[in-house]
Amino acid sequence: MTTTTHYKPADNLHPIHDLIRHRWSPRAFSSRSVEQEKLDSVFEAARWAASANNMQPWHFIYATNEQPEEHARLTSILFERNAMWAQKAPVLVLVVAKLYEAPGRETVSFYDVGMASGALVTQAVDLGLATHQMGGFDASKAREELNIPEGYVPLTMIAIGYPGHADDLSDDFRERELAPRVRKEQKDFVFQGRWNG
Template sequence: MSIASDTIRTAETSVPLLPALAERWSPRSFDPVAPIDEDKLTAALEAARWSPSAANTQPWRFIVARRGSEAFDAIVANLMGFNQVWAGKASVLIVAVAELVDAEGKERRWATYDLGQAVAHLSVQAHHDGLHVHQMGGFDIDGVRKAFDIDKSFEPVSVTALGTVADADSLPEPLREREQAPRTRRPLEDIIVVND
């Protein structure tokens, strides 16, 4: 069984969710020749821009690199393990960076939380517009910091692959098997500590 670009992998939820949430998943099989739709990319970045943040500090920055650019190649060079095998086929790689310290040297305690919300908003908007996103933590932080001359007050947190999903058969094993595995999550009751 292969997962084609028109396949919807809807989550089995305890109650109905918005389609963009229930159908969102993180593929590793990206179409290596599909160009990015610039309007859809801009919409995803706008969704990130308008996400909530503590005291409206907006402590996020994004390095947006399109396939074929030097920036894209620099990101791929700093990916780790299996991520280097598949992520270079995405149309765009986005490094999500958190501003951990403000201009006065004060710690932004919630910066990574806020950055996570921004990337989540980006992900949902992208999926709504027919794109797919896969977020990664497996990358060389110091290598990315050096490649893009990132100031010490900022921290690269994740890399997001964004593009058009391709058939899972384009992946080598064991990635193909993981791509085709059923979507699973812990039961809702296992993640709620108190529900009084």
């Protein structure tokens, strides 16, 4: 039996938009290439994110499975545990933030790049694509291998592709692939009026 993995919607307690409900982070990707128009759209969604003073500090370096050398270079930046499954994703993206120069404002640039990445992964759902963001990669190696200049910080990587089948994963990854998605309750992070109010 082949287990399809592309449907693992949020078990939401209140109504939310389907695009949010259906986004999740699989490890099984199909080898099917992603059309360039779709990639253009996911980066376009990022382009239209909000940012402080409209500074747009986000940068994306990507490679597809049609550029094996570049794809392998991005794969080599991932920590091994991520590379094991993410190397099969047809598109790999490195997300880079330009640091805002005013002292103490670095976190604002990170916030803005998170906004853009959120738009990117949400747009991907609308196009039938799966995404999996990864903090597990070697940022120093990324900087060296991809010529990232000072003042820019590699933040995350994102695997993008069509959903694959859980059966193609190793046992431990398959188990996680099929496990229920869990979340904290709103009362643990939404406060009315004051902290823990």
